[in-house]
Amino acid sequence: MLNANITVDRPSFVTHLECSLTGERYEADQLHGLSRAGRPLLVRYDLASIRAFLPKAMLEARETDLWRWRELLPVRRTADIVSLGEIETPLIPLTKSGGPNVLVKDEGRLPTGSFKARGLVMAVAMAKALGVTRIAMPTNGNAGAALAAYATRCGIETIVFCPDDTPEINVREIALQGARVYRVNGLIDDCGAIVAKGAAQGLWFDFSTLKEPYRIEGKKTMGLELAAQFNWRLPQNIFYPTGGGTGLIGMWKAFDELEALGWIGAERPRMFAVQAAGCAPIVRAYEAGLDHAERWEDAATVAAGIRVPKAVGDFLILRAVRASGGKAMAVGDPAILKAVDDAAKQDGLLLCPEGGATLAAYREALRLGWIDEEESSVLFNCATGLKYPMPAAYKVVDRFAEIDLAAL
Numbered sequence: 001m002l003n004a005n006i007t008v009d010r011p012s013f014v015t016h017l018e019c020s021l022t023g024e025r026y027e028a029d030q031l032h033g034l035s036r037a038g039r040p041l042l043v044r045y046d047l048a049s050i051r052a053f054l055p056k057a058m059l060e061a062r063e064t065d066l067w068r069w070r071e072l073l074p075v076r077r078t079a080d081i082v083s084l085g086e087i088e089t090p091l092i093p094l095t096k097s098g099g100p101n102v103l104v105k106d107e108g109r110l111p112t113g114s115f116k117a118r119g120l121v122m123a124v125a126m127a128k129a130l131g132v133t134r135i136a137m138p139t140n141g142n143a144g145a146a147l148a149a150y151a152t153r154c155g156i157e158t159i160v161f162c163p164d165d166t167p168e169i170n171v172r173e174i175a176l177q178g179a180r181v182y183r184v185n186g187l188i189d190d191c192g193a194i195v196a197k198g199a200a201q202g203l204w205f206d207f208s209t210l211k212e213p214y215r216i217e218g219k220k221t222m223g224l225e226l227a228a229q230f231n232w233r234l235p236q237n238i239f240y241p242t243g244g245g246t247g248l249i250g251m252w253k254a255f256d257e258l259e260a261l262g263w264i265g266a267e268r269p270r271m272f273a274v275q276a277a278g279c280a281p282i283v284r285a286y287e288a289g290l291d292h293a294e295r296w297e298d299a300a301t302v303a304a305g306i307r308v309p310k311a312v313g314d315f316l317i318l319r320a321v322r323a324s325g326g327k328a329m330a331v332g333d334p335a336i337l338k339a340v341d342d343a344a345k346q347d348g349l350l351l352c353p354e355g356g357a358t359l360a361a362y363r364e365a366l367r368l369g370w371i372d373e374e375e376s377s378v379l380f381n382c383a384t385g386l387k388y389p390m391p392a393a394y395k396v397v398d399r400f401a402e403i404d405l406a407a408l
């Protein structure tokens, strides 16, 4: 076994699930998709009992991986955990291209090279616990790869649909890791419609973002980790590249749970939901003062992971952003690409385009005076930059010719 956190059975504290819109209660330990209102379900815990059972010092003495947070997670039996080594991701200073108090939470170091591993390791464990044998999912790439890896590892069949312009490496890693992957002539919500149709026919279980309750719980660990890494205070600003918004919603939930445990106070970071100018439904709704976001037509951006025209958790993202005093903001592809370039050339850190979007948004927020350079800001780099196309490097030397070494 990899780690003591996943060798020992621990008490489980899940009490029930709850509709995020209406508050209607649902039983735990049963297979659920969306609530009857068609909205995401949230997992609820007996936080008072966790508070009594788990002193902060006990948590701090554990190895720092995702399973350190077992009591705040939905998996009841250790035997259901399918792990590929979900480490705590580091905070890397980005002083030159960012600023003196900018830290990148580098999620590219997780299994399958993206933070989708957090959500899927949890969702797959719960699917396994609840007897699911076949899963289908729409993806822009990274979620499909994480699903394929974890599901294959525990013998669950997977069928994955991605837009036909999904980065080639994503399509191939999904296939290699044992899923049946299909390219669809449409966007992620068009893929989602195919998944929903098959699910309605009983062919498979629908694993779309927020359409099953447990990916949020996995993504929530980003907020838990941040609290621990910031010594139980939180950063002042968080910039999160927002597609379906699972991570932003999850972190917001994590902060409330940590406060209920008495581990952090009432202070919260400003949450900045970062989208691409070519696909910014949440930003449009935010600026119009709406609670729900209309579908964004003709979505296009280099940041494939946040090309999500319509999000089922839109109201949860908007609620968290507004309650935090943050903003939803859009950045253009040129600013995204420049940010990726600057971080690599100036700070030696290779960001994915979505991570570049958070740096571009940070710069814009600074320029507009929304934030201060003195404040601590965390940018999320959600996948390893190695998965994405890079500018060509084509210079050669001829070893048989005279090489002007000093000119190299």
Ligand SMILES: *Cc1c(COP(=O)(O)O)cnc(C)c1O
Pocket: 114, 116, 142, 143, 209, 241, 242, 243, 244, 245, 246, 247, 248, 305, 306, 352, 354, 355, 382, 383
């Ligand atoms: C999925 C993904 C996102 C968006 O995450 P959500 O929590 O679904 O909003 C951002 N960047 C990358 C690289 C992704 O794979």
